Amino acid sequence: MAIRIGLIGAGRMGANTHAPAITVREDVVISAVYDPLPAAAQVVRDKYQATICESAEALAARADVDAVMICSPTYTHIEGIRATAKTGKPIFCEKPLCRSLAEADEILKLLKGYQAPVTVGFVRRFGAGQQKFYEIVSSGVLGPLRIATAEMMLGVYKRQEGDWFADFALSGGMILDMFIHHFDLFNWSFGMPQRVYAQGTLLSRKQPEPADYVSGTMTFRNGVICNLSGGWLRFGRSNNYMDVYGDNGCVSYKWGAPNVTLILKGQEPVVYETPEPLPVFQAEDNVWLDAILGKGKVKVTLEDGVNAVKVALALIESAQSNRVIEL
Known part of the structure; x- marks a missing residue:
């Protein structure tokens, strides 16, 4: 059964970078997308047959979303993390993790003891x-x-x-x-x-x-x-x-x-x-996706993201x- 990804952010990093990197795999589909710009979300819908959602919360809560990739602008990352943390689903968040120390502290509290794989996009x-x-x-x-x-x-x-x-x-x-x-x-x-x-x-x-x-x-x-x-x-x-x-x-x-x-x-x-x-973004995403399947652990941790x-x-x-x- 495929891992169904909800994509938050359909711009350069979401639609143009991570979406093609994850969908080369036969066991991954993009099932939902949220972007405040309707035209950007429509591109992902047209290419991957993803459902357009009205908010990060609506996307994370969908039954047909198994894991969430947050590729929106830096200052909005916290919104996607808050929404997904409520569901317990795996999280990939592009770097930087957040814009402020207050947000970093909030994220650590939200995800303390979190069971699903969480990683931050330090592709290098x-x-x-x-x-x-x-x-x-x-x-x-x-x-x-x-x-x-x-x-x-x-x-x-x-x-x-x-x-x-x-x-x-x-x-x-x-x-x-x-x-x-x-x-x-x-x-x-x-x-x-x-x-x-x-x-x-x-x-x-x-x-x-x-x-x-x-x-x-x-x-x-x-x-x-x-x-x-x-x-x-x-x-x-x-x-x-x-x-x-x-x-x-x-x-x-x-x-x-x-x-x-x-x-x-x-x-x-x-x-x-x-x-x-492998293309480097594909190599990065594969580690998170494999961790979701129980095949190893993430290499970049939440704490790594906070420390940077x-x-x-x-x-x-x-x-x-x-x-x-x-x-």
Whole structure:
């Protein structure tokens, strides 16, 4: 029998990314969809024969919905989680989990002791290159770890005023929406930071068009110092790199590249080829869907989602207050 998915949010991440990723499986169907934009919901209805619902609550409560995917804008995630928590059904929520610490606390209380699989959409954990990067960092080959860097300059930002994505109060800007990938990845490798400091534009409306930039530092409890630099820019180069340095060498990875580079002191670089066995969103979704079927557990937990939000919001607080924030 197929897993019947209710899809909350029929935009870029819902209709264009996760819907095709899950429906390549013969044991998954999209049975219901909710989006406040009727035209968006209609696209999913037409393609997948899904029933259009009038609210997140109506969708989650349907007898023909076995599990819920929340792919709506960040500031609305809490609505889908509240609705689904009442039903006890499995939950997939796109990153970031929520927009505020109050919402994070509420979600933890709502889902305390929850029996069904819950996961957060940190897709980068499922990329073959990112997994190789993590394996090298965790192996000890680099020696005592000292430094990490993350650079994500995106020169193709197109959003305009009136779009929720260009509204800092709704999206959290570059820090919460994009760098949260790196906060999760570094938490995965190092644990939570001890303190953070940041400077940023925070989608300031003093600019002629929406754009964002952040420069920050995170110091982890294991002593690793991490430098962040990234922006949503309307021109210029785009890149997406991570590095970790230890006493014995460093490892570098560019997101989406088919290889990872290890450079040990006094040795030639070693390039590990990392082809993707599956499209990365399909690999991510499969883990949650298999967990629903009792075939393993989710790899990204609710607590992982909350912890990444805490790091992002601490960096935002630092940028707003010009203070070092202790976690």
